[in-house]
Amino acid sequence: MTAIAVFLAATAFFSASEFAIVKVRISRIDALFADRSKRAIAAKKVMSGMDNYLCLCQIGLTASILGVGWLGYGLAKQFTLPIVMHVGFSPGTAETVSMVLTFMSIAFLLIVAGALVPKSIAAQQAEKILLANARWLVWCSRLLFVFIPLFQGSVRFITGMSGVQRMSADSAAHTEEELKWLLSDSLKNGDSNALKYAYAHKLYEFESLNAKDIMVPRTAMTTIEKDTSLKQAIQFVQNEQFTRYPITDGDKDHIVGVVNMKHLLTAFIQDPANGQLPVGIFALPVIQVIDASKASELLLKMQHERIHMAILRDEYGGTSGLVTIEDILEEIVGDIQDEFDTDEIPEVQQLGEGHYIFDAKLLIDHINNLLGIDIADKDIDTIGGWFMAKSFDTIKGQKISEQNYDFLAKEIDGHQLLYLEVQRRK
Known part of the structure; x- marks a missing residue:
């Protein structure tokens, strides 16, 4: 009985270890490994050779189960058979019944004590189980160093023929x-x-956004001509209240730099005579990239070059719009409003159940997610662009019905659609 208990314990040990290896988070083991504790070092070694140690667990499980089965046969002969014969069965029948009873008892113990219980514990405490068992697994691998390469070689041969890749610590990482x-x-x-x-x-x-998805479009850009005097520029920006302005040379397709109002004000305060100087001489370099660039890559470029504004170009070289650091951060943390943004209108205004006012610059994907609809147009990005593609000569109050929603042109500035009112049909 003692020997059976030992083999059951070994079964539980290898079963829990196998489940813990698969379940544990690699990042947690890496963090513990930095502390250089002996248990963490052993756990790191196990995870680094995951395929070998999973093979070891399978060898240990198989050997333990075979050991229990071998001892079970002797147990049936020694204990179960006399009891069954005492009941009155014939010798032949009694031997069969004793073997069945012993088999069922051992199977129950193996399933419950050798598999379900240890795996249940390992599922909830994979890290603790692996740290506790890792050194024992390393020791066992040294004892079975001859067998592991043999089995692993067989596994590589079979999986290689079937095209299945080997298990590794990297493949355990989450997608x-x-x-x-x-x-x-x-x-x-x-x-x-x-x-x-x-x-x-x-x-x-x-990560999936392009720069043009978050840009301030060309029509909404506020720029300053390079020949404008510093004093005129200061008067001009009193109403706009931005910190940085693109500097143009003739039109918005020819942007030569960017000015920071802090620099202009400092120059004017230091010497009011500077007020007659053109702002072009205060222009700083500005990043210029194609509008299809990834927003994440643009952020890295802006951080590296320490420039807070980027001008976006279309495929023909014209200006599509601009992106600031604030535009990028708002995609991650939400709207950022300072003391000058008190009159800023939210891009999405909910008036009631299924009733909204949308900024026409909102992306179609955003509208689809919010309303649970599927507007598909691979050539157009914004909801305003989609609306005007449906009706080029858009006028205020014009309505388009789409997938149980009414889209109404609420505000227009010249040929530019500013806001849409959207309401679910009853």
Whole structure:
């Protein structure tokens, strides 16, 4: 009986270890490894040779199960058979019944004590189980160093023929979709809060954005001509109240730099005579990239060059719009309003259930997600562009019905659509 208990314990050990290896987070082991504790060093070694140690666990499980089965046969002969014969069965029948009873008892113990219980514990405490078992696994691997390469060689041969890649620590890393699922699950379980989830989700969405998706379009750009005097520029910006302005040479397709109002005001305060100087001499370099550039790559470029504004060019060399550091950060943390943004109108205004006012510059994908519809147009990015493509000569009050929603042109400035009112049909 003692020997059976030992083999059952070995089965539980290898079963829990195998599950812990697969379940544990690599990042947690890496963090513990930095502390250089003996258990963490052993755990890191196990995870670095994951395929070898999973093979070791399988060898240990198989050997332990075979050991229990071998001892079970002797147990049936020694204990179960006399009891069954005492009941009154014939010798032949009694031997069969004793073997069946012993087999069922051992199978029950192996399933419950040798598999389900240890795996259940390992699922909830994978890190603790691996740290506790890692040194023993390393020791066992040294004892079975001859067998592991033999089995691993066989596995490589068979999987190589079938085209299946080998298991490694890297392949245990989570994909982006799995991480999103884990974040959502953590929020549902109360392990995270809505703010952390929103930030993380926006970071993943941000990676897919192009610069033109977040730009201030050319028509909304406020620029200053390079020959404008410093004093005139200061008077001009009293109404706009931006910090930085693109400097043009004739029109918006010829942007020669950017000025920071702090520099202009400093120059004027130091010597009022500077007020007659053209702002062009105060212009600083500005980043200029194609509008199809990734927003994440543009952010890195702006950080590296320490320039807070970028001009976006279309494929023909004309100016599409501009992007500031604030525009990029708002895609991650939401709207950032300073003391001069008191009259800023939100891009989405909800008037009631299924009733909104949308900024025409909102992306179609955003509208689809918000309304649960599927407007598809691969050539147009914004909801305003989609509306005007449906009706080029758009006038105020014009309505288009789409997928149980009415889209109404609420505000127009010349040929530019500014706001749409959208309401679900009853």
